[in-house]
Amino acid sequence: MSKHRMDKEEQLAGRSVMKRIGLLSASLATFSLSVGIAAAAVLIGVTTIQMRAEEKPKVEASPLVQVPVIRSEFSTGYDVTHSFVGRVEPGRQTDLGFELSGTIDKITVDEGEVVRKGDVIAKLDRRTLEAERRRQLANRLATESDRELAVLTFRRQQKLKNSGHVSAQILDEARLTVSRLEATLAQIDAAIEVIDINLDKAVLMAPFDGIIGQRMLDEGATVSPGMPLLKILEATSPLVRIGLAPEVVDRLDRDDQFEVRVAGEAYSARLFGLRQDLQTSTRTIETLFEIDLGSGPARFGRLAELTLPERIETEGFWVPTAALKEGPRGLWTVLAVVEADTRDGGDTFTISREAVEVLHAGAVRSFVRGTITRDTRIVIEGVHRVVPGQSVTPIENGA
Structure with missing residues (x-):
């Protein structure tokens, strides 16, 4: 009985082990299936992402900014205009007036008129002078008559003196009478000459070519010697x-x-x-x-x-005024294009800032000195579009 029971227990134990093995195999199969499904899903996702990435268009790099440049012009000085x-x-200006006193009879010019040298521009009332001249002429005629009589008397007295009928005293008186009348005629002639001069001075003439600048008096005014009448x-x-x-x-x-x-x-x-x-x-x-x-x-x-x-003799460079930018501490700067160091040996240019001092500023160009050289390429336009260190493409002379 005991052997039969032992065989039966062994059978039960074997069945239990087989059952456990079966369950474990099922679990392994399920896990393997799950892992396979997950791996397939991951593979499918990666493939899908790669396919989508290949479908997107390639993004091309933006072209470099083109900047017009010009080489700085060296000079030993600059010209300034003060x-x-x-x-x-x-050139000349004169206040014209009469040398005589009298009343203004006529003024022939007005302010702003052009006159020539010798033109009559004003006259005094000359009637008194003309009357005085006529009086002196009448005196001269009377004196000439007296002189003629005195000459005849002197000749007669001279003949009588030679015959011994008159004294020397009478002859001397006749001779001196002739001399006195001749002196009177000279005085009258001088008086007439003075009157003629005053008649000329009563007419005011332009001393040189010019323009009447100011008229102080008008006709009818009484003037004294030297009183200004007109400015020429x-x-x-x-x-x-x-x-x-x-x-x-x-x-x-x-x-x-x-x-x-x-x-x-x-x-x-x-x-x-x-x-x-x-x-x-x-x-x-x-x-x-x-x-x-x-x-x-x-x-x-x-x-x-x-x-x-x-x-002004000093060394410096001419640069476009538009290329100047205000810098720190009262200095100015310009942007220059310099070659950058590259490993592949290609030409690469970048923006560099150079400090300058403005010696003379003009509307188009300015004369400066600073850290620039004769080979410096200055950015002449669009300095607000670039910054130091930026890669650019230079265009010589703004072409």
Whole structure:
């Protein structure tokens, strides 16, 4: 009985082991299936991603910014133009008046009229002078008659003296009477000459070619000697009076031609003269320039601008004014194109910042000195579109 039971228990134990083995095999089969399904899913996903990546278009790199450049121009100096302001004034100006007292009879000119030398411009009432001249002429006729009688008397007395009928005293009296009457005639002639001079002075004439600047009196006014009646301004050779610094005056040459602008028009001028004293208030020397206005208006009193060039000797470079950018501490900068170091040996250019000092600024170009050289390629346009270190493509001379 006991052996039969043992065999039965062994059978049961074997069945149990077989059952466990079967369950384990099923579990392994299920796990293997799950892993296979997961691996297949991963493979399918990776393949799908690769296929989608291959379907996207390739992104091309953007082209480099093209910048126009120009090589800096070396120079040993630059020219500057200085401007000095003065006023146009007549070469000569005179206040005209009569040397005599009297009443103004006629004025033939008015303000702004052009007159020539010798033109009659005003007259005094000359009736008193003309009457006095007639009176002196009548006195001369009477004196001439008395002289003629005295000469005849002297001749008669001389004949009687030779025959011994009259004394020497009577003969001397007759001779001296003739001399006194001749002196009276000379006095009358001198008086007539004075009257003629005063008649001429009663007519006011232009002393030179010019323009009537101001009229102070009119007809009917009583004037005294020297009272101004008219102002005349010489218009043929106007002058420009300008105050210049002594060092500027030292550079002037009388043989040079200068340019003076009046009311926006340019005129040729020459150095006319200068004062030898220095104006203490302005520390300048008054210099006169004679300008040729041709047939144009005189323009007296208007502002005139004299331009004088000056050469500044110093080394530097000319760069476009548009290429300048304000830098730190009062300096200026320019953007330059330099070659970058590359391993493949290709030409690669980048933007570099160079510091400069502006010596002379112009509308188109400026004269500077700084860290640039003769071979520096300056960016002349679009400096706001690039920054230092940026790769660019340079275009020489802006072409």
